[in-house]
Amino acid sequence: MAKCSDTVILNLWHPVGAIAEAAPGAVQETVLLEERLSFQVGVDGEPVVWRSRPDARGADQVPAADRLPARGAYGYVWTSLGSPPADLFPIPEYAEPDRRRLNAATFGVNVSAPRAIENFLDMGHFPYVHTDILGAEPHTEVKEYDVEISVDRDEILATRCRFFQPMASTASDGGADVDYVYRVPHPYCSVLYKSSPVDESRRDVIAIFLQPLDQEHVRAHLLLCVLDENSEDKVIKRFQQTIFGQDKPILENQFPKRLPLDPRAETPIRADKSAIAYRRWLSQKGVTYGVIPAAA
Amino acid sequence: MITLYDYELSGNCYKLRLLMSFLGIDHKTVPIDFYPGREHKSEWFLKLNPLGQLPVIEDDGLILRDAQAILVYLASKYDPSGKWYPRDNPALLGEISQWLAFADGITATASAARLHDALFYDFDIDAARAGAHRLFRILDEHLWFGEQQGRDWICSAAHPTIADIACFPYIMLSEEGGIPRQDYPAIRRWCDRVKRIKGFIVMSGVFPAGPARAAA
Numbered sequence: 001m002a003k004c005s006d007t008v009i010l011n012l013w014h015p016v017g018a019i020a021e022a023a024p025g026a027v028q029e030t031v032l033l034e035e036r037l038s039f040q041v042g043v044d045g046e047p048v049v050w051r052s053r054p055d056a057r058g059a060d061q062v063p064a065a066d067r068l069p070a071r072g073a074y075g076y077v078w079t080s081l082g083s084p085p086a087d088l089f090p091i092p093e094y095a096e097p098d099r100r101r102l103n104a105a106t107f108g109v110n111v112s113a114p115r116a117i118e119n120f121l122d123m124g125h126f127p128y129v130h131t132d133i134l135g136a137e138p139h140t141e142v143k144e145y146d147v148e149i150s151v152d153r154d155e156i157l158a159t160r161c162r163f164f165q166p167m168a169s170t171a172s173d174g175g176a177d178v179d180y181v182y183r184v185p186h187p188y189c190s191v192l193y194k195s196s197p198v199d200e201s202r203r204d205v206i207a208i209f210l211q212p213l214d215q216e217h218v219r220a221h222l223l224l225c226v227l228d229e230n231s232e233d234k235v236i237k238r239f240q241q242t243i244f245g246q247d248k249p250i251l252e253n254q255f256p257k258r259l260p261l262d263p264r265a266e267t268p269i270r271a272d273k274s275a276i277a278y279r280r281w282l283s284q285k286g287v288t289y290g291v292i293p294a295a296a
Numbered sequence: 297m298i299t300l301y302d303y304e305l306s307g308n309c310y311k312l313r314l315l316m317s318f319l320g321i322d323h324k325t326v327p328i329d330f331y332p333g334r335e336h337k338s339e340w341f342l343k344l345n346p347l348g349q350l351p352v353i354e355d356d357g358l359i360l361r362d363a364q365a366i367l368v369y370l371a372s373k374y375d376p377s378g379k380w381y382p383r384d385n386p387a388l389l390g391e392i393s394q395w396l397a398f399a400d401g402i403t404a405t406a407s408a409a410r411l412h413d414a415l416f417y418d419f420d421i422d423a424a425r426a427g428a429h430r431l432f433r434i435l436d437e438h439l440w441f442g443e444q445q446g447r448d449w450i451c452s453a454a455h456p457t458i459a460d461i462a463c464f465p466y467i468m469l470s471e472e473g474g475i476p477r478q479d480y481p482a483i484r485r486w487c488d489r490v491k492r493i494k495g496f497i498v499m500s501g502v503f504p505a506g507p508a509r510a511a512a
C-alpha cells in the first residue's frame with residue numbers, strides 16, 4: 001500500500017500517544033500514516049517528535065530541522081507530517097478544574113478511521129451492542145435529532161440527540177433519558193457531550209482521537225473528561241474500556257473497511273443523519289485516505 | 297465471599313466470571329488497571345501474585361492464581377452436581393487436565409496475538425497466529441469426531457466441564473488477534489453450544505447466541 005498522499009490528511013494534527021503513559025525522557029515508537037515515528041516527552045512536558053532513524057536514540061540527537069511539528073493537547077502528543085494549522089480544535093471543558101481527565105486507553109483496532117468515527121456517532125446500536133449499559137430493548141428508537149455542518153467552525157454538530165440509557169456512566173444510579181451532542185471537528189476525531197448524572201447543567205465529555213496507522217488500521221485514543229468525584233480512575237477507565245471492547249468486533253467486521261463516500265454505496269436510514277453529513281463533509285474536503293471516494 | 301481480582305477485557309478473568317455465573321455463586325470484584333496502568337505489575341499486586349498475572353482470587357483466606365487452577369478449585373468446592381469437575385471419575389479428570397493444558401496453549405498463541413494487535417505487546421505475531429491455527433485445527437477435528445459420536449463437549453461426558461470454559465474465551469476473541477474461525481466449523485458449533493448453557497454471560501467482545509433456540 002502506498003504511503004499517504006492525501007494532503008488534507010497530511011496537513012492535520014494527529015495524536016500519537018498519551019502523555020500520562022509516556023515516561024519522561026523515554027523514547028516511544030509508533031506509526032502514523034505508514035511512517036515510523038519516535039517521540040519523547042521531556043520532563044517539562046514538551047513533546048518532541050521525529051521520523052524514526054537508527055542514529056537518533058533520543059530527542060537531543062535530533063536537530064531542530066529534522067523534528068516534526070509537535071504539541072501536547074488534551075493529554076496526548078500530537079504531530080503532523082505536513083503543514084498543520086496553528087490551532088487544534090477547541091475543547092473548552094478540558095480546562096475546567098473539577099473534571100476528571102483521563103486516557104481511558106489506547107487500543108489498536110483493525111478498522112479505518114472514518115468507519116470508527118461513524119460508529120462513534122451512531123446511537124442505533126446502543127441497545128444491541130451495549131446492552132443494559134448504553135441502551136436496552138425495547139427502547140431502541142433513535143428519535144429525530146438535528147445535524148448541521150458549521151461553516152465558521154468547519155465541524156459537524158449533531159444536537160438534540162436523546163437516548164434512554166440504563167447506565168450512562170460510572171456516576172449513574174439507574175436508567176435515564178440522556179441528552180447527547182456530537183461534534184466532529186477533525187476528519188478522524190469526534191467529541192461527545194452527554195448529560196452528567198451529577199450536575200444537570202453540565203455535560204460529560206468523551207472524545208475519540210484516531211491515529212491512522214494506515215488506511216485500515218488505527219490506534220484509538222479514548223479521552224474522558226467527566227464529572228465524578230467518587231469513582232477511582234481505574235473504575236472510570238474500566239467503564240469506557242468495557243464499552244469500547246463491545247464496539248471493537250463490530251468495527252473490525254465492517255466491510256468494505258474503507259468508508260464509501262458515494263451516497264449510493266450504502267443505504268442510510270433516518271437515524272444515520274449525522275453519518276450522511278460526515279460522509280458529505282469528507283467528500284467536500286476532498287479526503288481520500290481511509291475512504292472510497294465517490295466517482296467523479 | 298470470593299474476591300476476584302479482575303480486568304474486564306481479560307479472557308482468563310472471564311473464565312472465572314463465567315463459571316461463577318454457571319454455578320450461581322456471588323463474588324466481589326476488585327478491578328485491576330491491567331491496561332494502560334499495568335497495575336498487575338505493581339508492588340502491591342506482586343505480593344498477591346509474584347508472577348504479575350491475572351486472575352487471582354481470595355476465598356476463605358486462600359489466595360489462588362492461574363485461571364485453570366482456580367476453575368479446578370471453584371468447581372470442586374462450589375458445584376454440588378459434581379459435573380463441571382467430576383472428582384470421582386479418573387479418566388475424565390485426566391481428559392480435563394489435558395485440555396486445561398491445551399487452554400494454556402491457546403492463551404500463549406491466540407491471546408498473545410490479541411495483545412499484540414490491540415495493546416501493542418511486542419510478540420512475534422506470525423508465530424502467535426500460526427500457533428493458534430495449529431491448536432484450532434486440532435480442536436476442530438477433535439470436536440468434529442466427537443459430534444459424529446454424539447458428543448457435544450470437549451471431554452467425554454454428556455455435559456460441559458471446566459475444560460470447555462478454559463478453552464472458550466480466547467477462541468471467541470481470536471479475531472481481535474487476526475485469527476479468523478471460518479475454517480473451523482466444529483469449533484463454531486461448539487462455541488454456540490457453550491453460549492446456550494444456562495447462566496451464560498458475555499464479556500466485551502463476546503456476543504450472546506442468537507435467539508434461534510431457547511437456552512438449555
